[in-house]
Amino acid sequence: MPTDPPDAPDDAANPLLASLQRAVEATPDDVALRLHLADLLVEAARGGEAVAHLAAVLQRDPGSSRARELMATALAPPAPAAPAEPDPTARPSGFDWQAAESDLGEVVAPMFAESSAQESEVAAYDVEGSRITLADxxxxxxxxxxxxxxxxxxxxxxxxxxxYRKSLRGGLLLYGPPGVGKTFIARALAGELGAGFMTVSMADVLDMYVGNSEKNVHELFETARASAPVVLFLDEVDSIGHKRSRMHSDHMRSTVNQLLLELDSVASDNEGVFVLAATNHPWDVDAALRRPGRLDRTLLVLPPDLEARLAIWESHLRERPVAGIDVKKLAKATDGYTGADIAHLVESAAEIALLEAAESGTVRMIGQADIEAALRELRPSVGPWFETARNVALFANDDGSYDELLTYLRKHRKL
Known part of the structure; x- marks a missing residue:
């Protein structure tokens, strides 16, 4: 959900701006207060921050002439700087190198940091809180x-x-086309559980030096166990959990083996560690990762339905200067678009309005025509994924892993 712009770094030197920022955060619907803050930000040459507040004002009060004037000022390019005056105390162009060397004395040799090819520094894995829940x-x-x-x-x-002797161990593999919100769902689950949230891309774990990737995987799970209850989200898990039969490197095979050991928790207890993994290519994930006690459940995440698209449109249009937008019509027109596609459509529509305002010098609202123009140019991004998924569902579904996907393809006539 969009939030108000954070305080600028120099707010400590301007207590009035800091106070107004806090007041706006407490009462975001107070149009007069936002307008006053935006006015002061424009005076302080902080137009980028002012634009966000002015957009919120125009959304609540589209007829505000003062907000439009300030928006035009905030968007105007900065005036060119005056040429610097020559320094009358500057020394003439000649330079006495011999005198400079005698002033320096003994020259100190440059210093270089020593490094070892056998060691690789690993960044700490952060555990965050999550303010969103499944209601979002x-x-x-x-x-x-x-x-x-x-x-x-x-x-x-x-x-x-x-x-019922129900264990909290085991994990869930989220799969589906890119841009459908797998990371957002994992973060929402952490908020729903009141648990910590760790998100790690497998590219952050892999290391070029032998043994370091396995060490990183172990450190990742140790951090998760120490922070339980926690949702550990492994993004792009196919990059590390790729089928070992297709690997040509013993180094990569041992990394997959280490991941399997950590999921089995042979030497440690994974109770309270909720493992979610995401992939766009579940057919490339090693079958051993999907055995009981590991990522033993799969969940297909598809492009958003009508209700979800309506919520996504409203979320991305919030805090933008819009007028005359038929959100329900847009939600119906974007069947098959992902959340990322819809975000791209809104950005493209805002770009159309911004460029026109910059060229004409007159600020205007983002309208239905802008979004429909973007819709004519941008098509759903999931087509190539469904082409591959269709072949897998039809010809590589002997164990029924992709029955849910097959049902969706038949329902939407994609077979």
Missing amino acids: VGGMKEVKKRLNAAFLAPMRNAELRQM
Whole structure:
């Protein structure tokens, strides 16, 4: 959800601006207060921050002439700097190198940091909090139902969990086309559980030196265990969990083996570590990763349904100067578009309005025509993914892993 711009670094030197920033955060719908803050930000040559506040004012009060004037000022290019005056005390162009060398004395040799090819410094893995919950995820009822069964219901009902001997171990593999919100869902689950959130791209774990990738995987899980309860989100898991039969490097095979050991928690306890992994290519993930106790459940995340698209449109249009936007019509017109596609459409529409305002000198609102113009240019990005997925669902689904995907393809006539 969009938030107000953060305080500028020099607000400590300007207590009035800092005070107004806090007041606006406390009462975001106070148009007069936002307008006053924007006016002061423009005077302080902080037009970039002022634009966001003025957009919020125009969304609430489209007829505000003062907001439009300030927006034009904030968007105007800075005046060219005056040429510097010559320094009358500057020395003439000649330079006495011999005198300079005698002043320096003994020359100190340059210093270089010593490094070893056997060692690689690994960045610490951060555990964050999450302020969003599944209530912030529009639509996706089937996804929420599966998450409730896998994580939420056992976590919230300790007595039932003990009676049914339901473990909190194991993980869930989210798969689907890119841009459908797999990371957002994982973060929302952490907020729903009240757990910490760790997100790691497998590119951050892999290391060129033998042994370091395995060490990084172990350190990652040790941090997660020490921070339990925590949702550990492994993005692009296929980059490290690729099928070992297709690997030509013993180094990569041993990295996959280390990941399997950590998921099995042979030497440690993974209780309270909720492992979610995401991939666009589940057919490339090693089958051993999907055995019981590891990533033993799969969840297909598809392009957003109508309810979800409506929420995504409203989220991306919020805090922008818009007028005459038919969100319901746009949600219906964007069937098959991902959340990332919709974000791109809004950015493109804003770009159209901004360029016109910059050329004409007159600030105007983002309208339906701008978004429809962007729609004519941008098509859904998931076509190539469904082409590959269709072949997998039809010809490589012997164990039924892709039955859910097959049902979707038939329902939407993509076979």
